Amino acid sequence: MNTKEMYALVDCNNFFASCEISGDPKLFGKPVGVLSNNDGNIIARSKELKDLGVAMGAPPFLIKDVLIANKVELLSSNYELYGDLSQRVFNILCTFSPDTERYSIDEVFQKYFGFEYFNLKEHGTKIKDTVYRCTGIPVCVGFAPTKALAKVANRIAKKFAQLGGVCVIDTEAKRDWALRWTKVEDIWGIGRAHTRRLDALGIKTAYDFVNKLPEEWVRKNMTIVGLRLQRDLSGKSSIFFEDIKAKKNIVSSRSFAQNTNDFEYMRERAYTYAVNAAEKLRRDNSQCAEITVQVQTNYFREDRAQDFEAQSMKLEYPTNSSIQLGRAAVQILERIYKPGYLYKKVVVMLHKISPDDSRQLTLFRNEKPLEKHLMKVIDQINRRQGRHTVMFGAQDTKEPIKMKRSNLSKRYTTKWDEMLTINCNK
């Protein structure tokens, strides 16, 4: 096994809940849950809340008794705080390896090439201790010769407390054990559909996936992405930073404060979600070629008529313009909206995402160059003066402050008036 070139995956434990605990010492050791936008579902749980058996995504009103009996603290999403702490964790990690790449808000990949004279277990422990001391966020670290294996190593570090939060896969025996331990559905990037299919073939673990499936089968049935994953798990590095970044779709959606059939309201929401998604595209220097809009009724209300229609639209040219995407979103919504339903949600998704510079040339049409500049200026203003300083005419300027965040904690790192209180009464 080549251990000269190692990857690390650093993953924050229960990130949103840990952020909340770092800002409020009362929460330490308590069951803590963080709610989605508009306080809909539980989207993050502290260890103590997980131990109570509360599931990810549970709507609080369905499990009220458990929450009250165990004095569970439920908080609204404090994205200002999570964003800042995520950045701090990332910056601190950058001091440990010259090659550090953010994978998600709470996961970071690092390259450790030329570290063969380092004891990675000790290095990982130092990473973990430093991040915790400096930010209050607990992390686990997994080292392995490939990214997919680093992800597996991280899972093992999380599951087995005796490892002290750091797991290094650096021998064939360890890799073997790790693959046998990892169930197919827990492999990075293998979704439910593939899991079912593989299960039918008797492929139950990552070990089976690597050793019992011929490469040709994987390539044919799971595309090049699956093949790379298989090779990565077998110890041959095949997944690179760019791969994992480019394939993601962008989803922008929130539950409405109330179920509604008001088309004007839904049109405004669809436009706004498209604008938000376009912002994300531009932040990543990417563009998209396809957009999907879906409407959703409340599936908990079985007594009401249900509608979950979705439609996609290919764009004339790849774009990341808020104007183009907003317009497209509204066009799709006009097609799928039906007046007889009470909708709970509208979802905007962007697909076929590519880097902004790999634009395909279209002969007769091209994106209006003006929009490009306009978007740049808008992004600059919103970055400096605060989000929502510039909005579009089709957006409701009052909506940003309407989001239900009834139990918002202090934004203690970004707002002067909300800083921590230090008790000097004892």
Place this chain on the structure above:
Amino acid sequence: MIKLPAKPAIDFYEIDSSNPVNLPFVGNISHGFPLPSDDYMDRLISLDEQLIKHPDATIMGRVSGNSMRDAGLQEGDVLIIDRMLKVENGEIGIFRIDGEYLCKRLVLADGRVELHPENKRFKPMVFDENCMPTDFMCVGRVTYIIKKVQKL
């Protein structure tokens, strides 16, 4: 009249201005005798730079109460807390004890951990093997106190 091309022939790159560096005004360059002091120009003092050595590990907290009064910490003062720095014997630090962030001076003696207030009306907290709080963590060292000057 010259018509400018729709697309500039030169690519202009944007300057990253997200983290401004304050520069002083430098004399007047175009005419006259230059200011001799221009040779000695310097960057302006940045409080962030001076007071915060580890930005990613620094938090701030507001004092509530007067148990640290004699060390100069008064109600409403803002503390700069560096979590990268360990609190050594004799230093003032922030400690998480049983669900609260407390500010105390750390005194280590004979295997005991003592957290001293700086006000006679309060008693030190003394911990040893037999008596430890259920939850204890050293959060960070208090490096500066920011006070607003009050009128009498």
